[in-house]
Amino acid sequence: MTLPILYSFRRCPYAMRARMALILTSKQCELREILLKDKPDQMLKISSKGTVPVLQFSNKVLDESLDIISWAMESNPSNVHIYSEAEEIFSIELVRLFDTKFKHHLDRYKYSSRYDVEPQEHQQECRVILEALEAKIDPSPWIFGSTVSLLDISILPFIRQYKIANADWFLDQNFTKVIALLNYFESSDLFTQAMQKYDLWDPVKNNGNIFP
Numbered sequence: 001m002t003l004p005i006l007y008s009f010r011r012c013p014y015a016m017r018a019r020m021a022l023i024l025t026s027k028q029c030e031l032r033e034i035l036l037k038d039k040p041d042q043m044l045k046i047s048s049k050g051t052v053p054v055l056q057f058s059n060k061v062l063d064e065s066l067d068i069i070s071w072a073m074e075s076n077p078s079n080v081h082i083y084s085e086a087e088e089i090f091s092i093e094l095v096r097l098f099d100t101k102f103k104h105h106l107d108r109y110k111y112s113s114r115y116d117v118e119p120q121e122h123q124q125e126c127r128v129i130l131e132a133l134e135a136k137i138d139p140s141p142w143i144f145g146s147t148v149s150l151l152d153i154s155i156l157p158f159i160r161q162y163k164i165a166n167a168d169w170f171l172d173q174n175f176t177k178v179i180a181l182l183n184y185f186e187s188s189d190l191f192t193q194a195m196q197k198y199d200l201w202d203p204v205k206n207n208g209n210i211f212p
């Protein structure tokens with residue numbers, strides 16, 4: 001059987017959430033680790049927008065992380081929290097917020113000189129979003145209880161990037177439930193497995209890796 005091919009970049013939060021969905025639903029693929037500054041032609045040929053993750057099948061290509069997650073969830077979703085209707089609406093809205101507003105400010109906080117902006121303003125905008133999240137969740141240990149959810153895997157990679165930008169400052173903030181949730185995520189087997197390091201894919205050697 002030919003495995004689907006996943007073009008991935010280890011530190012990309014979108015690729016992380018896709019890899020976690022594949023792990024949770026036991027979907028095997030050939031992982032091709034790439035560099036964003038040197039994207040392989042093989043990937044650009046099937047997805048000209050040039051973002052990761054990209055999942056290539058013999059008959060279709062999925063090049064949006066949420067589409068890859070939806071595909072993975074079509075079968076064997078038993079390790080993932082099943083949403084109630086209200087939880088699903090709550091989650092869709094939050095994922096949208098993190099993919100748009102939070103990501104916008106996160107990029108400007110992390111790369112303020114590239115955007116020629118003051119980082120503090122954007123650090124604060126993200127903080128406001130995390131304080132609002134803090135008021136809405138009661139993780140135990142995941143957002144909806146003992147089983148990890150698509151909401152957890154979708155937003156935590158972004159919150160982690162926010163932490164990494166200034167960990168001392170982050171850990172001093174009063175969104176303590178969010179901090180505990182992130183700690184739990186970062187020490188989980190799921191995250192460890194998703195962050196395993198692979199050699200860069202070399203089209204000549206064709207050294208893809210079976211994942212997970």
Ligand SMILES: N[C@@H](CCC(=O)N[C@@H](CS)C(=O)NCC(=O)O)C(=O)O
Pocket residue numbers: 009011012013014015036037050051052053063064065066
């Ligand atoms: N909406 C896309 C966004 C993916 C995305 O923007 N990925 C970034 C890396 S984190 C990327 O590939 N950027 C292209 C580049 O930097 O050249 C998804 O959810 O898959």
